[in-house]
Amino acid sequence: MMKAEVEVLTVANLRDFFVSQRIKGNSPRTLLNSMQGIKSFCSFLVKRKYLPSNPIDSLEKPKLSKKLPEFLDEEEARELMQTVLNMKVYYKSRWHRNVAIIALFLYTGIRRRELLNLKIKDVNLERGYIRVFAKNKERMVPLNDTVKEFIEDYLKVRPERKEIDNLFVSTNRKQSALKSRGLHILFKQLKQKVSFRKKLSAQILRHTFCTLMLRNGVNLRDIQLLAGHSDISTTAKFYLGCDDKQLKKAVEKHPLSI
Numbered sequence: 001m002m003k004a005e006v007e008v009l010t011v012a013n014l015r016d017f018f019v020s021q022r023i024k025g026n027s028p029r030t031l032l033n034s035m036q037g038i039k040s041f042c043s044f045l046v047k048r049k050y051l052p053s054n055p056i057d058s059l060e061k062p063k064l065s066k067k068l069p070e071f072l073d074e075e076e077a078r079e080l081m082q083t084v085l086n087m088k089v090y091y092k093s094r095w096h097r098n099v100a101i102i103a104l105f106l107y108t109g110i111r112r113r114e115l116l117n118l119k120i121k122d123v124n125l126e127r128g129y130i131r132v133f134a135k136n137k138e139r140m141v142p143l144n145d146t147v148k149e150f151i152e153d154y155l156k157v158r159p160e161r162k163e164i165d166n167l168f169v170s171t172n173r174k175q176s177a178l179k180s181r182g183l184h185i186l187f188k189q190l191k192q193k194v195s196f197r198k199k200l201s202a203q204i205l206r207h208t209f210c211t212l213m214l215r216n217g218v219n220l221r222d223i224q225l226l227a228g229h230s231d232i233s234t235t236a237k238f239y240l241g242c243d244d245k246q247l248k249k250a251v252e253k254h255p256l257s258i
Helices: 003-007 011-023 028-047 074-086 092-108 112-116 145-157 180-191 202-215 220-227 232-239 244-252
Strands: 129-134 137-142
Touching: 011 028, 074 092, 074 180, 074 202, 092 112, 092 145, 092 180, 092 202, 112 129, 112 180, 112 202, 137 220, 202 220, 220 232
Parallel strands: none
Antiparallel strands: 129 137
16 A cells, blocks of 8 residues: 555545535435444554554544334324224134234333233233233233223133133134234234334334323323333433424423413
8 A cells, every 4th residue: 555545544634525425415324334434444554554543533423313213193093093993804802802902002002022921810900900021020001991991802702722821812723822923913914904104013002102191291200100111211212302292382381482
């Protein structure tokens, strides 16, 4: 490598290069990837004594925008619930199971694993709650009348499964509890029927629950407890940042507003 070629790798020259790339419209992620590639090359040159130090170390890294969680708005959530209610399936027990699953996700915000591991003994319809376990912690999640009714209807037709006490089980001849693949199939079927283009997953429905609760006046502390977040900062990080409507309503309540 010629000495003149190495001499252009200065902090000033590299800064000018990245500024020009940003002006051309390259995203912060693209710039960061370029910086990482150049940094590796410059590290090689430092080891070979072509450069005294790595010039990339003196440059400020571009800040990446935080990706906010996807969620369904209220209209989309209502459409999803109506879609699963209108689905035609071969097994009656499967219809009731599917309705209860989507209702639990939308009305309680429980995690995928929590739903799949839910046992019949963990459901107390009389008192109106379910007991879920996550990360070696137990919490009680209250149920509203709508969810209680859907679960009660499902339990009336739930297929008998020997030695399987999971609430949700397979509806065909397989003697097994519902698996992640079964949820994936359900979401795939629903995605083909809803009008919106957003993805469907247990995680997105969990974010939907938390966001809709926040937009309807539930405080962060209560959402933290319902969602099972260990720290309220996790709740705030996810849901305050994505709720533009809630923030706009908040500033409109400023006492000095005219």
